[in-house]
Amino acid sequence: METYVDAIGAGDTAATTTTSGAGDTAAKMMETATAAKPIKKKLKVMVAIDESKNSFYALEWAVEHLRDVISAEPETNQEGGLLTLVHVHPTYLQYIYPTGGTDSVPESMRKAREENTTKLFTRALEICRGKMVKTETMIIEGDAKEMICQAVEQTHVDLLVVGSRGLGMIKRALLGSVSDYCAQHAKCPILIVRPPKETSTSKQ
Amino acid sequence: MEEIKERKIVVAVDESEESMEALSWSLDNLFPIGSNNTLTLLYVKPPLPVYSSLDAAGFIVAGDPVAALEKYEHELVESVMARSRTVYQDFESDINIERRVGRGDAKEVICNAVEKLRADMLVMGTHDYGFFKRALLGSVSQYCAKRVKCPVVIVKKQPQNI
Numbered sequence: 001m002e003t004y005v006d007a008i009g010a011g012d013t014a015a016t017t018t019t020s021g022a023g024d025t026a027a028k029m030m031e032t033a034t035a036a037k038p039i040k041k042k043l044k045v046m047v048a049i050d051e052s053k054n055s056f057y058a059l060e061w062a063v064e065h066l067r068d069v070i071s072a073e074p075e076t077n078q079e080g081g082l083l084t085l086v087h088v089h090p091t092y093l094q095y096i097y098p099t100g101g102t103d104s105v106p107e108s109m110r111k112a113r114e115e116n117t118t119k120l121f122t123r124a125l126e127i128c129r130g131k132m133v134k135t136e137t138m139i140i141e142g143d144a145k146e147m148i149c150q151a152v153e154q155t156h157v158d159l160l161v162v163g164s165r166g167l168g169m170i171k172r173a174l175l176g177s178v179s180d181y182c183a184q185h186a187k188c189p190i191l192i193v194r195p196p197k198e199t200s201t202s203k204q
Numbered sequence: 205m206e207e208i209k210e211r212k213i214v215v216a217v218d219e220s221e222e223s224m225e226a227l228s229w230s231l232d233n234l235f236p237i238g239s240n241n242t243l244t245l246l247y248v249k250p251p252l253p254v255y256s257s258l259d260a261a262g263f264i265v266a267g268d269p270v271a272a273l274e275k276y277e278h279e280l281v282e283s284v285m286a287r288s289r290t291v292y293q294d295f296e297s298d299i300n301i302e303r304r305v306g307r308g309d310a311k312e313v314i315c316n317a318v319e320k321l322r323a324d325m326l327v328m329g330t331h332d333y334g335f336f337k338r339a340l341l342g343s344v345s346q347y348c349a350k351r352v353k354c355p356v357v358i359v360k361k362q363p364q365n366i
Contacts, residue, residue, distance in 0.1 A: 043233055061355060065211070065325075158233070159357075164349070180346060183330075189229060189359040192349045 046084040046157040048148050048178075049124055051116075054163035058193035059085070060127055062161045084136045085124050086151050087117060088144040145181035152186045160190045210240040214323040216314050216348075217247050217288055219280070222329030226359035228291050230327045235299050242300045243292070246317055247284050249277055249307040281305055311347040318352045327357045 047062050049055040063083070121137050128135045138155075140147045152160050162179045179192050215230055217223040227245070235241055285303060292301055306313040318326050330345045349356045 058355075179349070183346065183349065183358050187360070189226075189357055191355055191357045193355040194353060196353070 043159055044082045044084070044155070044157040045159045045161060046086055046152060046155065047161040048086050048088070048144075048163075048182075049120065050087060050144070051120060052163065052165060054165055054193075054195045056123065056127070056163075057195050058161050058163035059124055061193045062191070063128055063133065082136060082157075083128060083133045084138060084155060084157060085121065085128075086138040086140065086148065087120060088147045089113065089117070089139065089141045145178045145185075148178070148182055149185045149187070152182075152188055157188055160186050160188055162190065162192055164192050164194050210242070211324040212242045212244065212321060213325045213327060214244045214246055214314075214318055214321060216310075216326065216328040216344075217245055217284060218310070218329075219284055220329060220331060222331065222359070222361055224287060224291055224329075225361060226327050226329035226357075227288055229359045230357070231292055231295050231299075234325070234327070235295065242302065244302045244304060244321060244323065245285075245288055246314060247281060247303075247305050248310040248313045249281060249305060250310075251308050311344045311351075314344070314348050315351045318348075318354060323354055325355050325357065326352055327359060330358050330360055 045062060047055075047059050049059055117139060125135065125137075138151060140151060148160070148162075160182060162182055164179045165177070179190075183190050183192065213230060213234055215223075215227050217227060230243070235243070288303075292299075295301075304317065306317055314326070314328075317323075326348065328345045328348060330343070345356075345358050349358065
């Protein structure tokens with residue numbers, strides 16, 4: 001599993017930390033102030049994203065509603081919380097070697113995948129921009145559900161946010177649901193954001 | 205300028221330790237200063253078994269078991285509410301706290317209540333069953349996470365090494 005992390009600070013109070021090592025050292029540096037009663041501790045939140053719309057909706061919801069608990073308040077001079085975006089690649093692409101092809105085909109596949117990921121993160125960071133939240137990104141390879149839970153353990157986040165694909169019962173049993181697995185195995189509280197149903201009457 | 209959004213957060217409580225943890229977690233984290241959120245505590249009583257008085261031939265004192273059961277239930281509700289009160293009493297001045305009690309099958313009552321109350325968020329603890337217990341008993345938190353339309357937070361027992 002390879003992890004590479006870009007740390008991007010958003011907002012004027014954030015300092016940009018550049019790390020070339022594993023993602024957990026960066027997160028551990030964000031020591032939040034210990035909680036005295038009136039001062040609440042700021043949260044470290046991790047949001048799992050992929051190409052699906054639901055995960056972006058989850059990200060938007062998280063930024064919108066958790067902004068109060070994550071963002072730094074310049075007046076109280078408190079350390080802000082941290083928002084980590086994590087994306088997991090499935091590794092199957094590595095095993096596809098065309099017969100008689102040169103090495104360039106896996107290369108180009110890998111490049112295409114990286115482009116994809118970059119586009120993904122650009123979209124995600126657009127959403128986080130301007131919200132006064134320190135944002136970090138993490139890219140992991142492997143099986144999505146296990147890697148997310150591992151990432152949660154390593155970075156000691158306070159909350160994991162996932163979208164839900166809204167699979168029915170049978171699909172869920174066959175394909176396995178990442179949000180279900182994480183709800184059972186992640187070591188921190190998990191927030192599952194369901195997409196708004198377009199067909200039902202909305203309350204707003 | 206930040207608009208103060210008013211949000212309704214429902215926390216499902218029962219007799220377990222985990223739901224008290226879920227309650228204290230949500231009080232710690234979901235109510236930053238200056239927000240205008242409402243916390244609704246929802247406790248679901250298990251359905252009262254119905255004793256038909258027609259075949260109560262075996263019960264000579266037919267009235268008493270039912271009364272005793274009701275009293276037990278009432279005490280259970282009181283104890284759960286008292287426990288939650290110790291958790292949220294520090295926050296009582298800042299947040300509006302409502303308490304509701306439902307009766308019936310926990311997962312369905314929670315889902316219905318969330319819809320009826322138009323909650324913005326649901327917080328629950330989890331019994332943390334293993335694989336087999338979960339397959340047999342079913343998980344309330346998973347059922348609700350699938351059914352409700354609003355985001356759900358599932359709070360587990362925190363490993364105490366942070």
